[in-house]
Amino acid sequence: MGDCIIIPVGVTKETVLSLVSASSLGEKLECLVAVTVAGLEEEKKAILAGLEDSARSMGLVYKELWVKREISDFASTLLEALLEHKPTRVYLSLLSGSRFLYPILTQVLLYYWRLTGASVYILQGIEGGPWRAEPLPGYATVELPQGQRRVFIQIYEHPGEELRTMEDLIEKYGYGRSIYKILRELEVKGLIVWRRNRIRKTLPGKILYRMMEVSGGGVQGH
Known part of the structure; x- marks a missing residue:
């Protein structure tokens, strides 16, 4: 499969939706995974609906993961989703919400990187401003x-x-x-x-x- 982007979702709609751009990440983007934690469900559902609509209009596979049980269960579910689609390049946004998830997401992606040899990047920059993709393994x-x-x-x-x-x-x-x-x-x-x-x-x-x-x-x- 082509590239995949993982977007933690908080309650800042503009930041989340601005990340969905095939031209920013390349034409090989094929999959979008939205992840978020329980709480403020009504606000997040509206943002997630917009995110799903944007993904579908771009022809991307869309997955939505909520953390409602054990963190380890969420981590294994995310890894299963990655192994199902087997993206050769994965981008993790560090520009959007649910920052509580960042350490867990990086651990999952580093495990996926070691397991498959895929290229794994983080999107790093200023929220609402410019960002760049940097290789995640370098930070480890x-x-x-x-x-x-x-x-x-x-x-x-x-x-x-x-x-x-x-x-x-x-x-x-x-x-x-x-x-x-x-x-x-x-x-x-x-x-x-x-x-x-x-x-x-x-x-x-x-x-x-x-x-x-x-x-x-x-x-x-x-």
Whole structure:
């Protein structure tokens, strides 16, 4: 299946509905999962109805999950829904309501990522303002083996948001073909985005690099 977006729903209608845009996330968006907790049901039902109408008009599969029992039951239900549709890319909105659910949702998505190898992103930004998709696994990465750590530091020491794979990394530091395996591993961990001769830094990568600076290189290799 194509891409899926998970939207926690609170009571701010404009924020929720503004997230439903195929042009923002790409034409491969095929599934929308709305999740919310019990309470203020009447207000939320109106918002969810609008969300469902928008999803249906865009030709998206729509699922609605309410947390009314044990949190673990909700988490397993969400994972079952993901495994049923098997999206290759999942976006989680951190811009909308039910923020109580954020830790649970990230745990489910990290489990799904490990289980399937799908790409998992969070939509991060200012509520009602600009946002960007960042790879979720990057925020869970706190350790790097020595080889990955060296390349990671060399990438983030380079000025600017991007660098050229060949000229700014391979030729500069004299790497052989083994560097491609390391770049792939860093990308899987959400610390870079790698496309042919371009390496783009990510926000979780920047955060990890700055923490390493502050701690004197505290991310130790195995």
